Amino acid sequence: MSLVTKLCGEYPVNFIKVDISNDPNYVFENDPNYSIKQLFDSEGNKVFVNSFTECEHYVSGGWGFSPDINNEIFFQDVLFYIVILLLFISFFKNKLKFFVKIWN
């Protein structure tokens, strides 16, 4: 699942990405059917987005989860990699012993 889908929800049907960077006067239109989302940048600044287009634009530009949630995702990832490493060791420990012997 992409970060945009995680933060903004599923892509609307017939969604067309607008190239906003070429239009400095572009104003995002509110979508009354879209529930407001809060996004954060790396320095902890907040922004509220009112439509999928706006949300997608901000997320593509590097905005994302709150620092606390980012922290949690980081810890979850670290734990996951530790689990994978331990699994690798447990499955290949006999072969690893062989390499250690050769090394010595």
Place this chain on the structure above:
Amino acid sequence: MELKTITKVFLIVLLLVAPWFNSHLDNNVPAAKVSQEDVTFYEINPCKASLFDFLKANSESIYQDHFYFRFDNKSSIKCFGRVTGVTVLEKSLETAFYISLGTNSFINLLFQGFIWIILFSFIPKNKNPDDKRIERRFHNLTLILVSYLFTFSIYSESRFYEKNFYLFDFDYLDSYIPIFFSFLLLLKILVETFMERSDVIINYIPYLYLVSALFSGFNLNFLSMLLVYFGFQSLVSKEDNSVFNKTFNKVFLALSTWWIFNSTGSYSFNLGKFRGFSSSIYEFNANLFWIIYFFLLLKGIQFIYINLKEKFNLDSFTQNLSITSSALLITSYIGANFPIINFFNYYFLGLQRLGIDIQNPFSIDEYSLKIAWRGISPSAETIGEFYGICLIFLLFNIVKTQKLNFFRIVGIFSSALGLYFSDNRTVIVLVFSIIIIYLFLLNNKFQTKKNFIGYILISLVVIAMLLLVVGSNNFTLSYQFLSESLIDKANASQFDSIYSSYLTLLNKNFENSTMYSYFFSFFSTIAYFLNRSEIWGVFFSRYNPTFMEFLFGSGPLNFGQLYGEVVINKTEFCILTTKFICTESFLLPHSSFLSYLLFFGVLPLVLLVLTLLLFLYKNRKNYEFVLITTYIFINTFKNDSLNYFVPFCFYAFIILILNSRFRLRKI
């Protein structure tokens, strides 16, 4: 002590202590003392103070009974071991402080799993590691299948897990990947640890009562992974080709097909103390998981028994029973008197629910009645049954060896004390009766006509004890009153014009005085004598099977349909203890037979009972088997024991061990 053992002890102490020092307070700011008027520090600073910080500032919380430490499985990883909040409540005219501690479910899975594996590794290794005890096939594939099955359980009960996991969205596959690999890692290490200790493991089964190994925030038991793994192994092994096994597999497959196709609707169930061995929801996927799980669990128990039965040693088994009963008493007593130890018991021993907080196990209520004291066990009756079994096995062992060593004396003392604390009078009577009958049987008193007096004496003693349990006053009541007590209670629990199908059937039968009503009247009388009229009455007012469900059940370990289908009267059932505890219309069946009637239906249940009776008759000269099986049979009839993972496995193993193929007195 060996260096390896010292390292393990050090590692386990480190694991037990280290997480609770996880503080995020500034160096100059100590944690605040809580008071009835002020807990603002913990409101302003959630997830900052570690448990150690809190205990340092509130040292009285270690021993005062108005502090309650509670787990918060939905906290973040960062919050693990920290105080996530403090609440002040009025409890029985006393101020109570509820301290919520961060215990993230994903961390719990790995952390608790590794602690239990280290504990498991204290069991002595096989003397000859090259001997192949259990032949395994497709090992890695089985590991993957079991891990997949357990991950599937999270998917099938995602409504339960969403309440227990922080930032895991179970609508997306991503969330299942770390859980799958964690299960795989734990299972692989667990199986290897088990295989290295398979020579003696069967004698260490009693420790299950001490370490239940249930993950906090999960509806899964850690040790069941091992049994399910061997369940898979049994399916691919050559030993599964016997006629009995083939027939059993076919019958179970046929029943499973019915249960799965019948799984329509969605009814959730508040697991409570059945966590780990019951489904939290009655739905297609959940039913599918619990059917496969239950089948593989049975196959796993049978597979381990077949492969390791020769390793059973009565001396070692009884010694472990004695140690477990003493350890249970000690941990329970300390836990009841120290709130923080109560929390640690729950977390590190993997209990279904927090231990009891009644400090004095000798307590009596205002009517001078003994209060049942369950200690760390989920139910006082279940732990009473365990102490009873300890006493019976000690008797078998003492008779066999004619010796009374230190462990046996400690075992007798602690089991007798534990049994008294649990206040399970049925077990007390059964243990006394079994001791008397067993001693008479061993002396062959029944075989000579001269000892006819002995025969009468036993009967008198057993009758006197029955009177003690039932109460002599109850025998003066009329049969009509007794026979209608159950249906009266069932009708009293019925709500408005909503009748369950079974209650409608009962009422019709009683109106027309059919054969079935005479049978049910007898059942009602027994229920009254066992003080089960009200509870079983509530069960029948809920029990709403279709004709096919009545015959074949609705699937193993699933109460969702029973508690969700029929609305009943919001009556209050109150238990008399030091405080008057009322449970609003949410009563568990209090009979494994009624639970299994719901799960498997009347036909398989009758078949099971008949097989058991036939088995008892065939093995009537195997006194130990007959006595223990009867003991278990009576207890499960009036208690929910078989709805808990530990007693279920324990009873299955001891019945198998004591059966005719393995006579105790020939060991």
